[in-house]
Amino acid sequence: MRVVTWNVNSVKPRIPRLLPWLDERQPDVVCLQETKVNDEAFAAELGDELAARGYEFAHFGEGQWNGVALLSKVGLDDVRTSFPDAPGFPDPAAAPEGRAVSAVCGGTRIWSVYVPNGREVDSDHYGYKLDWLSKLRAAVAPDAADTMVCGDFNIIPTDADVFDPVALAGHTHVTPRERAELTGLLDLGMRDVQREHWPDARIYSYWDYRAGMFHKDLGMRIDLVLAGEPIAERVQAAWVDRKARKGTKPSDHAPVVVDLDTAPDGNAGPMVPPPSRPATVAPGSVKLPHSVAD
Incomplete structure (x- = not known):
């Protein structure tokens, strides 16, 4: 099963x-984030095309911002939008934003999540991010062993997952409290399968549009696939499809591909194709083109 x-x-x-x-890579399950449409618009734009390719889908979004989806060729059962006690913003008691959807696909509970950005340390957005992650952990915990949590976490797991940790100092995405929330998910017995598969490799999944960051390979790894122990043991390949970040009008993120049981493209490498001329920078020598990724 190929999960993306x-x-x-x-x-x-x-x-x-x-x-x-989708036609080229033939994934079985696709987790999308930041769709920026509501449920009706997603169905109108993509419903027929997805059905023609054999995909069922579930989408949770309020339009304009956020929005998450699951596409599946291997079943889409027990669909759940958001999770119990998910906080709203700016009022925690408000309806939750379109940031999480899950379903059982091919016998596995799979989540598509779009973790809040956090914006600035100690802002209301930052507190919202930490609260949201804590509630997500509580929702995942009972079935963590049989679960995959996939998405844009807006957290850089370690300093090895960004082109220059000094450039991020003082920003969100790298603070101890954010990383502790991610560690909390791993402490449930989940595993960061791509990093585990390529422990020493340079791997990024996001590159800012500006300042030639993609061509210099000055990126960060914030798009993750976490899997319970039995699922992680089935991983045959885990890679970032850099090709999808090239060309005309790409997203600023690239897909992360995880193959369970079989690997149609082999053990392809950490990023495919690999960057041809990755830049190396002295710590602190490159200024971020904006505050932090989303």
């Missing part, structure tokens, strides 16, 4: 990229 997570950064303009990519 991809922040498409607005699904409508990405349809000319998404549909040919």
Whole structure:
């Protein structure tokens, strides 16, 4: 079973990229984030095309911002939007944003999540991010062994997962409290399957559009696939499809591909194709083109 997570950064303009990519890579389950449409618009834009390719789908989004989806060729059972006690924003008691959807696909509970950005440390957005992650952990915990949590976590797991940790100092995505929430999910017995598969490799999944960051390979790894122990043992390949980040009107994120049981493209490598001229930078020598990724 091929499981993919991809922040498409607005699904409508990405349809000319998404549909040919589905035909090329033939994933069984796709977790999308940041669709920026509501449920009705997602169905109107993509429903017929997905059905023609054999996909069932579930989408949770309020339009304009956020939005997550699951596409599946291997079943889509017990669909759940959000999770118990998920906080809203700015009022925690408000209805939850379109940031999580899950279903049983091929016998596995799979989540597509779009973790809040956090924006600035100690802001209301940052507190919301930490609260959201804590509640997600509580929701995943009972069935963690048989679960995959896939998506844009807006957390850089370690300093090895960013082109320059000094450039991120003082920003969100790298703070001890955010990383502790991610560790909390791993402490449930879940595993970061791509990093585990390529422990010493340079791996990024997001590159800012500006300042030539993609061409220099100055990125960060914030799109993750976490899997319970029995599922992680089935991983045959785990890689970032850099090809999908190239060309005309790409998302600023690339898909993360995880193959269970069989690997149609072999043990392809950490990023496919690998960057041809990755830049190396002195710590602190490159200024971020904006505050932090989304």
